[in-house]
Each structure stands twice: as C-alpha cells, then as structure tokens.
Amino acid sequence: MGVTKTNLFSETQNNIATAAKAFSHPARVAIIQHLIKANACINGDLVQELGLAQATISQHLRELKDIGIIQGNIEGSRVNYCINPERWKEIKDQFNQIFDDFESKAACC
Amino acid sequence: MGVTKTNLFSETQNNIATAAKAFSHPARVAIIQHLIKANACINGDLVQELGLAQATISQHLRELKDIGIIQGNIEGSRVNYCINPERWKEIKDQFNQIFDDFESKAACC
DNA sequence: TTATATCATTGCAATATTACGATAATAAAG
DNA sequence: CTTTATTATCGTAATATTGCAATGATATAA
Numbered sequence: 001m002g003v004t005k006t007n008l009f010s011e012t013q014n015n016i017a018t019a020a021k022a023f024s025h026p027a028r029v030a031i032i033q034h035l036i037k038a039n040a041c042i043n044g045d046l047v048q049e050l051g052l053a054q055a056t057i058s059q060h061l062r063e064l065k066d067i068g069i070i071q072g073n074i075e076g077s078r079v080n081y082c083i084n085p086e087r088w089k090e091i092k093d094q095f096n097q098i099f100d101d102f103e104s105k106a107a108c109c
Numbered sequence: 110m111g112v113t114k115t116n117l118f119s120e121t122q123n124n125i126a127t128a129a130k131a132f133s134h135p136a137r138v139a140i141i142q143h144l145i146k147a148n149a150c151i152n153g154d155l156v157q158e159l160g161l162a163q164a165t166i167s168q169h170l171r172e173l174k175d176i177g178i179i180q181g182n183i184e185g186s187r188v189n190y191c192i193n194p195e196r197w198k199e200i201k202d203q204f205n206q207i208f209d210d211f212e213s214k215a216a217c218c
Numbered sequence: 219t220t221a222t223a224t225c226a227t228t229g230c231a232a233t234a235t236t237a238c239g240a241t242a243a244t245a246a247a248g
Numbered sequence: 249c250t251t252t253a254t255t256a257t258c259g260t261a262a263t264a265t266t267g268c269a270a271t272g273a274t275a276t277a278a
Contacts, residue, residue: 003236003237003262003263003264004134004135004136004235004236004237004263004264005136005161005236005237006135008135008136008159008160008161009135009136009138009139009159010135010139013135013138013139013142014135016132016135016138017132017133017134017135017137017138019132020129020130020131020132020133020138021129021133022129023125023126023128023129023204023207024126024129024130024133025113025126025265025266026113026115026117026118026119026122026123026125026126027113027114027117027118027266028126029118029122029125029126029129029207030118030119030122032207033122033207033210036207036210036211036214039214042224042225043224043225043226044223044224044225050117050118051117052114052117052266052267052268053267053268053269054224054225054226054268055225055226055227055228055267055268055269055270056266056267056268057225058225058226058227059226059227059265059266059267060266061225061226062226062227063265072225074274074275076223076224076274076275076276077222077223077224077225077274077275077276078223078224078225078275079224079225079226083211088208088211092208092212095132095204095208096205096208098132098138098141098142098145099197099201099204099205101142101145102145102192102197103201105145105148112232112233112234112266112267113233113234113265113266113267114266114267134235134236136236151254151255152254152255152256153253153254153255161237161238162237162238162239163238163254163255163256164237164238164239164240164255164256164257164258165236165237165238166255167255167256167257168235168236168237168238168256168257169236170255170256171256171257172235183244183245183255185244185245185246185253185254186244186245186246186252186253186254186255187245187253187254187255188254188255188256
C-alpha cells in the first residue's frame with residue numbers, strides 16, 4: 001500500500017491535491033513568499049534565506065516547477081525563478097471555488 | 110533524514126503548510142467537498158461515497174480533525190462530521206493573504 | 219585552457235504517508 | 249445479556265517525502 005488511489009477520485013480533486021502540495025511544506029511556502037517579495041530570485045538566494053542545503057532547495061524548486069506554480073528562466077549560469085501568473089490564478093481560483101462553496105452554505109452542524 | 114526542519118521556518122509558514130495538508134490528498138478533498146454538499150455526514154457515508162476502507166476514511170477524518178478543519182459530534186454510536194466554520198475561515202484567510210500578496214505585485218519575471 | 223560560480227541530478231538514509239485487515243470500544247436494539 | 253451497528257485504534261506493508269553529500273553539467277572569468 002502507501003500509494004494514493006488516484007483513480008478513485010475526480011480530475012478536479014486530484015488537481016487540487018497536487019496544487020495544495022505546493023503549500024504543504026514550510027520550505028515551499030517560504031520559497032513562494034520570498035519569490036513574491038523579491039519578484040524573482042535565484043537558487044543561491046534561497047539557500048542563504050532558508051538555511052537548507054543547495055540540493056534541498058533545488059529539489060523543492062523542481063517540485064514547484066512540476067506543479068507549474070513557478071517558472072525558471074536561464075540567465076547565464078544562473079536560473080532566475082519567479083511565480084507563473086497564469087498557473088497562480090488557476091490555483092487561486094480552484095481554492096476560492098471550494099472556499100466559496102462552503103461560505104454559500106447556510107447552516108452547519 | 111526525511112524529517113521537516115520546522116524550526117527553520119516561521120510559525121505562519123508552518124501553519125500554512127499544516128493547513129495545506131488538509132487539501133493535499135484527493136481523498137481529503139473529496140471528504141471536504143462531500144461535507145460541504147451534505148452539510149454533515151458520518152464515516153460510513155464516506156466509505157460508500159469514496160470506496161476506501163473504513164479504517165482509511167477514519168484515518169483521513171482524524172487528520173482533518175487534527176488540523177481543525179472539521180469537527181465530529183458523537184450521536185449515539187455514530188459520529189457526525191462537519192466543517193468547523195471558524196477554522197475554515199482562518200485557513201481561507203491565510204490562503205487569500207498569500208494569493209493577494211502576489212496579486213498586488215506589479216510585474217513578474 | 220583552467221579555474222570559478224551556479225544549478226541539477228544521483229544515491230543514500232531517515233522519516234512520513236497511505237492503505238487495510240484485525241481488533242477493540244461504545245451505544246442501541248432485541 | 250446478547251447481538252448488531254458504528255467508529256477508532258493497532259499493527260503491518262508499501263510507497264512517498266525530506267534532506268544532504270557527492271558528482272555532473274554549463275556558463276563565465278581569468
């Protein structure tokens with residue numbers, strides 16, 4: 001076992017779960033927040049900022065890139081990372097959809 | 110290793126990461142969506158609805174309860190689960206804070 | 219070319235998560 | 249009291265995630 005039964009769930013449910021993983025580790029939250037604050041930055045900046053090893057930051061960056069929430073632009077020997085605005089909006093809308101679904105409900109338990 | 114270095118990050122960053130875990134598995138997304146749609150339901154309903162074993166559903170419910178996003182009310186031999194409105198709003202606000210932080214930024218990369 | 223800087227990838231170890239059968243625990247029904 | 253219904257917990261197995269040192273790859277500088 002130990003493997004998520006993806007086939008049991010809708011595409012939307014799986015998409016939301018994937019998007020949520022961008023925020024489900026404090027290092028990735030910190031990376032996202034720093035990218036917002038600085039507009040863009042390179043791997044080395046984040047190593048300084050977060051205090052994790054270079055390989056670890058690189059790995060988190062790749063996960064975020066796989067989710068699509070960030071993008072990396074090669075600039076010489078550096079890679080400049082930043083938020084991907086389109087995907088950001090997509091994810092924001094997906095979350096707000098759920099948030100509003102509940103809000104529009106009258107009573108609770 | 111394999112253990113998250115919680116101490117490196119702010120309380121807010123750790124809180125967001127914890128909250129995001131509520132949505133980071135499709136089964137939990139499905140549970141939350143069903144709770145919204147049905148207002149409230151019991152473990153057995155979710156076993157029917159999702160097609161996972163009773164023990165698995167119970168485990169996901171406990172995680173959601175630990176995060177605080179849902180609450181369980183004992184009714185005889187059953188437990189009626191529903192969204193916790195206060196915590197829901199807290200989490201919603203935390204996410205929207207981040208979403209808006211980016212939105213308010215002018216340019217990107 | 220040789221060094222330096224930057225980042226990705228690989229390989230490994232440790233912990234976390236996911237899933238489920240079996241078993242307890244509790245309450246209601248008979 | 250016994251049975252039934254419902255849920256939680258335990259134990260276990262399998263997979264996923266986290267973290268880092270070492271290494272590789274690429275671009276720039278000397």
